[in-house]
Amino acid sequence: MEQQTPTFSSLSRTRIPSEALSAWVFYLGLSSVALSCVISWELFAISLLLHLVSFWLMVTTGRTPGYLKTGSDDEAGLRRCEVCNIGQPLRTKHCHDCKQCVATFDHHCFWIGACVGEKNHRRFLIMLLALSVSITLDLTLLITDILTMENKRFLKILYIVCSVLLSFPALLTLVLTSYHTYLICTAQTTWENLSRLSITYLQDVPFSVCLFSKGLIGNVAEFINRGTSEVPFRWEPQWKVGDPVPFSLCDNDYWNCC
Ligand SMILES: [Zn+2]
Numbered sequence: 315m316e317q318q319t320p321t322f323s324s325l326s327r328t329r330i331p332s333e334a335l336s337a338w339v340f341y342l343g344l345s346s347v348a349l350s351c352v353i354s355w356e357l358f359a360i361s362l363l364l365h366l367v368s369f370w371l372m373v374t375t376g377r378t379p380g381y382l383k384t385g386s387d388d389e390a391g392l393r394r395c396e397v398c399n400i401g402q403p404l405r406t407k408h409c410h411d412c413k414q415c416v417a418t419f420d421h422h423c424f425w426i427g428a429c430v431g432e433k434n435h436r437r438f439l440i441m442l443l444a445l446s447v448s449i450t451l452d453l454t455l456l457i458t459d460i461l462t463m464e465n466k467r468f469l470k471i472l473y474i475v476c477s478v479l480l481s482f483p484a485l486l487t488l489v490l491t492s493y494h495t496y497l498i499c500t501a502q503t504t505w506e507n508l509s510r511l512s513i514t515y516l517q518d519v520p521f522s523v524c525l526f527s528k529g530l531i532g533n534v535a536e537f538i539n540r541g542t543s544e545v546p547f548r549w550e551p552q553w554k555v556g557d558p559v560p561f562s563l564c565d566n567d568y569w570n571c572c
């Protein structure tokens with residue numbers, strides 16, 4: 315019997331929740347205050363461009379996560395999704411928010427109103443990087459203006475309030491960017507990293523083993539090429555039972571702290 319391979323759905327579902335959209339608009343409002351501190355036109359132009367790029371990425375990233383096409387009735391050897399009735403390639407997960415299977419599922423993102431998966435993880439990281447730089451620039455502009463401002467008490471208070479409010483998304487974005495950079499360097503997804511014990515193909519894998527890791531350069535190169543093919547990538551585990559287990563600070567022959 316010929317093996318069929320699930321392909322990507324052409325359906326694009328992006329429904330950004332109104333709460334997330336409101337938070338984005340509020341953030342853009344704070345940013346526009348920062349943009350009003352025109353220290354130099356070059357910085358102003360860079361900051362404005364980054365805001366436009368990050369907002370455009372926020373709107374478009376959720377359109378193509380890598381939903382699998384339903385209707386294929388025979389995918390030999392693959393685990394089946396009972397909801398979509400489709401064979402799931404390794405690292406695929408059904409998203410109950412999107413009601414579809416997502417190849418190389420990472421997580422369902424509240425901020426873009428869709429999943430992050432095989433086809434849009436790279437774009438998601440670019441969005442995080444653009445946001446990290448633009449918020450850092452916002453804070454730099456505001457703090458520089460606060461420190462150099464004289465005899466403008468009301469404006470100074472406004473800038474201080476904006477700086478405090480912007481420090482929350484700044485922290486969130488920097489933490490998320492660092493976390494996703496770590497995941498990419500170790501060839502993991504958020505789902506695999508946080509739900510390791512409940513994932514069948516990871517349950518018997520030692521804590522210190524990243525099952526799909528091909529080394530730092532291999533992992534980054536693979537990530538850059540992710541989502542370019544029209545069928546989900548067939549993942550090959552890089553470790554099997556009996557292979558040497560790398561040393562882990564958390565779980566080794568002498569102690570176990572997890
Ligand atoms: Zn499904």
Ligand SMILES: [Zn+2]
Binds near residue numbers: 410421422428
């Ligand atoms: Zn989803």
